[in-house]
Amino acid sequence: MEDLKLKLKEQIIEALNLEGMTPAEIDDAAPMFGEGLGLDSIDALELIVLLEKKYNIRIEDPKDGRAIFESINTMAAYIQSKQIA
């Protein structure tokens, strides 16, 4: 799980052009949207593409993304649940 989270953070930094940010600076539990990383609606769509491209997981309704992308913890848990299933 820790490996997955680290990899995920690296992928997010790259996909969302979070210039100058390191994985260590991203708190596993902190909200990614609004206050935390300050991501917006285009970033949310970009995260949907990331899941599809790197993990072969499809999200059809962008509204479902809201709960999944709440934090690194929720996103990693979602990926793991899909990979086991």
Place this chain on the structure above:
Amino acid sequence: MKTFVQHFVHIHAQKVFIDGVLRYEETATALDFAAFIRNVYKYFEMQYPKFYKMDDLSKLAFVGAELLNVKESTLYKSEDKGIVLMNRSSSLYTDALHQASIADKSDYFPSPAVFVYTLPNIAIGELCIRHQISGENYFFVQSKFNAAMLTNYVALLFRQRHVQQCICGWVELNSNNFELFLYTVEQKSENAVKSAHKSPIFASLSLEGNHILNDTDNIEKLYKL
């Protein structure tokens, strides 16, 4: 109605000029656009994390507009401020990135963050957000810098009172080169750059009390500076 050029910025051939004065020159040779614009951003100590998320055309426009240093912009209400830009290649540079992402059916991942920049006026949207400009905004495309079209239409916007301050100019980026020439126009002349302190090239401009009139001839000459 007379209007005046307040400040102007040129970015081309790895150099940055503000009001006709060279302010930055890239020393590294054959630097690509991404590296160059990032160096300019850092050199002038700009602070705007969203810069890194923009496409290249918006990055160029953003840096140019920052250097215009529109201090006087607080004098006007946001709805009285406008932007009129022009270029040759529209958003084709970013269009090619989006097209590449859908060219291979086995690796078909169009990116939302790329696609939203496949319109030239997105660069205007970025400047409007940054400088709180909510008035008239235009993106014209012409195969070369058309000073008459730009100047005549901006003059109309002032005459018909659609704007009181306007950021205007040429923001071109393609796979071979890039070029920015931005300037601000207002009716007032007191904030405008005074040509007397500047290089002799200003001697060829039509002036009123040392201030540069916003007319086609002047804009053409400034563009060629």
Place this chain on the structure above:
Amino acid sequence: MKSAYIIAHHLISALGFTSKKNVEQLMANQSGIRLSDRYSKGLELPLALIDKTAFPFEYKKEYTYLENLMIHSMEESLHQATFDYKSERCLCIISTTKGNIDLLSNEKELDIPKERSGLGNMAEVIQKYFQFYHVPMVISNACISGSMSVITAQRMIQEDMYDHIIVCGGDIASEFVVAGFNCLKAMSHQACKPFDAHRNGISMGEAVATVLMSHEKMPSEKISFEILGGAISNDANHISGPSRTGEGLTLAIQKTFEMTALNASDIDYVSAHGTATLYNDEMESMAMYRTALDKVPVNSFKGYIGHTLGAAGVIEIVMGIECMRANMLIKSLGYEENGVEHPLHIIQENATKAQTHFLKLSSGFGGCNAALIIQKQEA
């Protein structure tokens, strides 16, 4: 100050190849939207496509698909008028978001150089074809380009910069735009449903629309249409998400009211942008509520012709004036149940109503908005 009139027009859309055919289809509530996977292999999406098997003109192979349509539409418009379009007093404005974007994909039209995907290049090709005196003004301002072009023409005629202006708006459907809107999760999977509770995105369309604008009315016509004025604004909020408060569009409407000395009670009918995305329709209804337009009959033409991008403003203005000429209010196709916070007076069935003033609204990516008012005058 001079006045600016629309004296002739010509439309090409999924509804047909003439203005007359388009208007007939509207009045009969026929939609041009069909499911197709032409631009999204393996995925059927609702598209409003021009029938390429039924061109009423000879296709010129040295011109692109879009150029062929634009040339035909402008020629058909110019046939209706007698002014000298090669004169210094005539300007052409081209409104497009993506122009010859199909040239970027390697599969197409190899005999035409890729440089023609440049909008300035395309404009010069059209200038040369018609021998226009001036290089056309190309406006590429996302989905408000069409409305903006008509506003721009009105302002220039008003100041006597030109006597006649040809406004041609055009955009074609392509894999480029379909894939793009699809990755934004903005494409509906059935025909779009503007302002409806179950709307879930746009239906992509393609169209070319031309209007001829003049400083004088057509002497032979009993009914004339004058562009009274319009305004353009920016949300200054987000590059792709419309403002939640409708601030920018509200500003454009208010400025238009100020300029024309009219208010909401003078407006007989509103042609909304109504793309049927969740956010656009919510924002637009908010702006109409804030400007007291929520009781005025409104529709969106997107259920008939899809979202035609740079052509949208031009084609929808023509549809609006033709409805006004017939004193008809046309059903907003796809609408069943209110789906916005501030309910609007959506036209649910065709109806007759005497009309004098019509308001056109447009909004687009980059946070831009436009509003304009057109007046019907009877001789």
